[in-house]
Amino acid sequence: MSVSFNSQLFFKIALKKLKHQFLPSRCSLCLEPLLLAQELYCLNCETSLPYIDQACVRCSEPLPQSSTCPNCQKNPPYFSRCIALCDYQYPISTALKNIKQTLHAPETKKLSALLAKRLKRAYRAQTLPSIVIPIPAHPLKILRRGFNQSALIAHRLCSELSMTHLHQGICYRTQLGKPQKTQNRAQRLKLLSHTFAVRNSELIEGKSLAIVDDITTTGATANALSKCLVEAGAKSVDLWCIAKTSWHNQSSSIKI
Ligand SMILES: [Zn+2]
Numbered sequence: 166m167s168v169s170f171n172s173q174l175f176f177k178i179a180l181k182k183l184k185h186q187f188l189p190s191r192c193s194l195c196l197e198p199l200l201l202a203q204e205l206y207c208l209n210c211e212t213s214l215p216y217i218d219q220a221c222v223r224c225s226e227p228l229p230q231s232s233t234c235p236n237c238q239k240n241p242p243y244f245s246r247c248i249a250l251c252d253y254q255y256p257i258s259t260a261l262k263n264i265k266q267t268l269h270a271p272e273t274k275k276l277s278a279l280l281a282k283r284l285k286r287a288y289r290a291q292t293l294p295s296i297v298i299p300i301p302a303h304p305l306k307i308l309r310r311g312f313n314q315s316a317l318i319a320h321r322l323c324s325e326l327s328m329t330h331l332h333q334g335i336c337y338r339t340q341l342g343k344p345q346k347t348q349n350r351a352q353r354l355k356l357l358s359h360t361f362a363v364r365n366s367e368l369i370e371g372k373s374l375a376i377v378d379d380i381t382t383t384g385a386t387a388n389a390l391s392k393c394l395v396e397a398g399a400k401s402v403d404l405w406c407i408a409k410t411s412w413h414n415q416s417s418s419i420k421i
């Protein structure tokens with residue numbers, strides 16, 4: 166069995182090297198040929214992504230220095246901290262479109278790997294949440310799209326982060342949300358207050374959880390789910406996402 170696995174791996178690597186020699190992949194942004202170890206982006210483009218460095222410690226809103234933003238001081242969210250990889254701007258906006266529309270988008274793998282790296286740094290002095298929950302999509306949305314992109318990202322994160330376990334069946338959506346762009350903050354919060362429900366709450370009682378989304382806009386969706394999980398007995402809820410739409414960029418047509 167192991168010989169067969171080793172030979173499969175050998176041929177896979179040999180094929181990759183051969184393909185790279187005759188048909189090198191190109192950076193999806195600048196079209197420079199990629200080195201064998203690079204995927205999707207060249208080193209220059211990867212380091213130039215709009216990463217969020219200094220941010221609000223609660224909601225990850227970009228700030229001149231790490232502190233708590235006025236919004237979180239006034240209305241602290243139910244999640245303990247949000248870790249967002251990038252600000253929602255080009256090329257992340259295009260990458261997220263692909264992640265939402267394509268089941269095997271290379272951006273899902275690449276950006277999840279970059280987020281996992283960021284999470285390892287963020288939790289180097291603390292224990293990672295043991296249970297990872299993708300923000301559930303409504304069944305009708307899954308039927309239309311064929312998949313839940315947050316679940317794909319969560320799955321990839323769990324394969325990179327040791328001691329984390331993916332749980333998809335703990336919570337579910339009870340309502341299909343409306344596009345956020347047509348609603349103000351109060352309307353969104355009202356709509357979202359009964360959007361999620363928890364089953365098998367004994368699985369999360371006293372546990373530290375992380376919820377995963379591709380993008381967070383106002384944080385209202387994640388806040389509603391966090392409230393639901395905390396009320397069901399979770400010790401704490403963290404939010405992990407690929408991108409955050411900062412205050413200057415709230416008009417984007419992003420759907421919940
Ligand atoms: Zn490039």
Ligand SMILES: [Zn+2]
Binds near residue numbers: 236
């Ligand atoms: Zn904040």
